[in-house]
Amino acid sequence: MSSGPDPQVFLYDPDRCPWTATWNVIGGKWKGILWWRLSHGLGRFGELQRAIPQITKKMLAQQLRELERDGIVHRQEYPEVPPRVEYSLTEYGRSLGPVIEAICIWGQRHLEGCRTSHTPGT
Helix, strand or coil: CCCCCCCCCCCCCCCCCHHHHHHHHHCCCCHHHHHHHHCCCCEEHHHHHHHCCCCCHHHHHHHHHHHHHCCCEEEEEECCCCCEEEEEECHHHHCCHHHHHHHHHHHHHHHHHHHHHCCCCC
């Protein structure tokens, strides 16, 4: 386990907590999926919505705005008719790769454990 503040003397301060800072950027139902999608190339709004049909247009727009605000996503507008907007990960956003990969590895192990440790009807 990594070294960090002594949990016996650590007083939680949400403005200085590394976990809270990280989770505020990548937490939630859609941000990790959006990050993964954008890590595989540029994404236009419609492409992202088709790739994640469960997300509403309103939520997609909100999540993209938050990721852009946090410096994870770059929004490029093209002065064309009709207007075209493309989203991509910034260099800073790509630096989340090892973090998200580690979370996905843990999640895969968790899913496998849930499948093998639970029997139907219990």
